[in-house]
Amino acid sequence: MRHLLGTDGLAPEVATQVLDSAETMKQTLLGREVRKLPTLRGRTVITVFYENSTRTRVSFELAGKWMSADVVNVSAGGSSAGKGESLRDTALTLSAAGADCVVLRHPASGAAHRLAGWLEGTGTAVVNAGDGMHEHPTQALLDAATLRERLGDVAGRRVAIVGDVLHSRVARSNVHLLAALGAEVVVVAPPTLLPAGIDSWPVTVSHSIDAELPTVDAVMMLRVQAERMHGAFFPSAREYSVGFGLNEARAALLPEHAVVLHPGPMLRGMEIAAPVADAPSSAITEQVRNGVHVRMAILYHLLAAGAEEGQQ
Amino acid sequence: MAPHTRGAGETAGQRELLTADDVARTIARMAHQVIEKTALGSEAASPVVLLGIPTRGATLAARLAERIRTFSGIDVPYGTLDITLYRDDLRHHPTRPLEHMEMPGEGVDDRVVILVDDVLFSGRSVRAALDALREHGRPRAVQLAVLVDRGHRELPIRADYVGKNMPTARDEDVAVQLDEVDGRDAVLLNQARTGSEDAAAAGQERHESEGDRT
Numbered sequence: 294m295r296h297l298l299g300t301d302g303l304a305p306e307v308a309t310q311v312l313d314s315a316e317t318m319k320q321t322l323l324g325r326e327v328r329k330l331p332t333l334r335g336r337t338v339i340t341v342f343y344e345n346s347t348r349t350r351v352s353f354e355l356a357g358k359w360m361s362a363d364v365v366n367v368s369a370g371g372s373s374a375g376k377g378e379s380l381r382d383t384a385l386t387l388s389a390a391g392a393d394c395v396v397l398r399h400p401a402s403g404a405a406h407r408l409a410g411w412l413e414g415t416g417t418a419v420v421n422a423g424d425g426m427h428e429h430p431t432q433a434l435l436d437a438a439t440l441r442e443r444l445g446d447v448a449g450r451r452v453a454i455v456g457d458v459l460h461s462r463v464a465r466s467n468v469h470l471l472a473a474l475g476a477e478v479v480v481v482a483p484p485t486l487l488p489a490g491i492d493s494w495p496v497t498v499s500h501s502i503d504a505e506l507p508t509v510d511a512v513m514m515l516r517v518q519a520e521r522m523h524g525a526f527f528p529s530a531r532e533y534s535v536g537f538g539l540n541e542a543r544a545a546l547l548p549e550h551a552v553v554l555h556p557g558p559m560l561r562g563m564e565i566a567a568p569v570a571d572a573p574s575s576a577i578t579e580q581v582r583n584g585v586h587v588r589m590a591i592l593y594h595l596l597a598a599g600a601e602e603g604q605q
Numbered sequence: 606m607a608p609h610t611r612g613a614g615e616t617a618g619q620r621e622l623l624t625a626d627d628v629a630r631t632i633a634r635m636a637h638q639v640i641e642k643t644a645l646g647s648e649a650a651s652p653v654v655l656l657g658i659p660t661r662g663a664t665l666a667a668r669l670a671e672r673i674r675t676f677s678g679i680d681v682p683y684g685t686l687d688i689t690l691y692r693d694d695l696r697h698h699p700t701r702p703l704e705h706m707e708m709p710g711e712g713v714d715d716r717v718v719i720l721v722d723d724v725l726f727s728g729r730s731v732r733a734a735l736d737a738l739r740e741h742g743r744p745r746a747v748q749l750a751v752l753v754d755r756g757h758r759e760l761p762i763r764a765d766y767v768g769k770n771m772p773t774a775r776d777e778d779v780a781v782q783l784d785e786v787d788g789r790d791a792v793l794l795n796q797a798r799t800g801s802e803d804a805a806a807a808g809q810e811r812h813e814s815e816g817d818r819t
Contacts, residue, residue: 294700313702313703314703317687317705318703325740330691332690332695597700598698598700
């Protein structure tokens with residue numbers, strides 16, 4: 294693995310390797326007093342976030358630090374981006390400063406791909422930590438890790454992804470990864486929140502959450518992304534919640550073993566009711582915990598081996 | 606060198622140093638030595654734990670434990686200790702898959718931990734194992750058992766139990782084969798190979814001297 298830009302086209306064997314490594318990382322650190330591995334000593338990871346984030350930024354920072362990498366965080370507000378520096382120049386600056394890996398979150402779809410192109414030949418790896426409405430591969434991997442842990446396996450399981458699919462990079466990354474790993478994915482959303490071209494996705498589409506819940510092994514609720522909505526996608530928040538929110542009555546339709554996932558941040562009362570989010574069937578905090586281990590595994594696979602001997 | 610006739614299972618450039626029977630006898634002898642040196646079963650003795658370094662060290666640890674049980678009637682807990690995350694040569698190899706770790710439930714605190722590996726070469730694997738072990742607790746003592754000691758140490762490390770000492774040339778390669786992993790028991794000496802083959806093999810065959818070559 295040279296970069297991790299998306300799950301579209303990610304080989305299932307590579308994804309499985311990362312998930313296996315994440316499981317081992319978790320097992321390795323379990324019950325430790327000191328969560329520190331020497332594995333990435335001397336490596337530098339720079340996280341660059343042009344969008345707000347709590348869990349992704351924190352878990353990447355922890356993942357790097359727990360493996361003894363030096364982690365530097367750059368946010369758009371406090372960087373030269375505020376003075377008008379282009380993303381390309383920022384990237385080349387970070388690479389020149391000695392970044393072995395740049396973790397990028399950017400509001401523009403495709404930003405991570407462009408970055409990887411600009412950094413070709415520098416030996417700096419790029420991880421996409423969310424680019425606009427395109428992909429968020431590390432989230433999909435940690436979701437898969439959580440499903441594997443809860444359900445034993447992803448292959449053959451039926452997973453519903455519910456909500457604002459149109460604006461969701463989490464949904465895109467999950468659809469590709471889950472399909473590649475052999476899961477059956479059903480996307481549930483009002484027609485206004487489905488992207489054009491969804492016919493070409495490896496999913497079935499449904500507009501009724503109540504019809505799907507009784508037959509799924511897992512349901513993934515998506516946040517309604519008000520910040521990306523510049524039009525009338527549904528009449529009111531209340532109406533969306535009634536039509537597509539996972540309330541307690543709906544949660545009761547789920548099979549006993551089914552898992553409730555949410556990539557966070559949650560809007561309690563909107564797409565998910567508070568008691569459902571806190572119920573034992575909810576794996577939302579496990580997702581966050583697994584996020585650190587999955588990102589450790591990703592950094593391990595990208596950075597541990599000497600990528601280009603000649604360039605060191 | 607003594608005249609040598611090629612045995613079963615050998616190919617050109619390869620010599621069988623230990624046969625399946627030799628391997629079984631060697632492990633049996635090492636089990637007796639462990640029992641003697643750790644005073645296993647006596648009142649004053651500290652409890653013993655065997656920890657194998659994957660892949661073949663883990664298999665050897667299980668076999669040693671079985672032999673020790675047969676000879677002394679004492680169940681010695683055994684497990685595996687993955688050292689991948691502690692290696693000092695990660696940068697010089699393609700990404701290594703992580704191995705599963707299995708710590709015996711009793712842990713390692715205040716026990717005599719015997720690290721078990723197939724081949725002792727540079728000693729770097731053992732150094733990594735000592736670092737990895739430290740994260741799991743504070744053993745009373747740490748000892749080292751290896752099936753083959755082939756020399757060429759790069760660190761001040763010495764084994765407490767050696768199945769067989771085998772002087773080798775640096776560019777030769779000692780391959781331990783065990784039934785559980787390879788389908789048969791044997792120790793093979795591969796003659797020096799050309800540089801390019803060697804580099805390819807270093808990436809592919811992780812068990813060969815556990816990647817200690819740099």
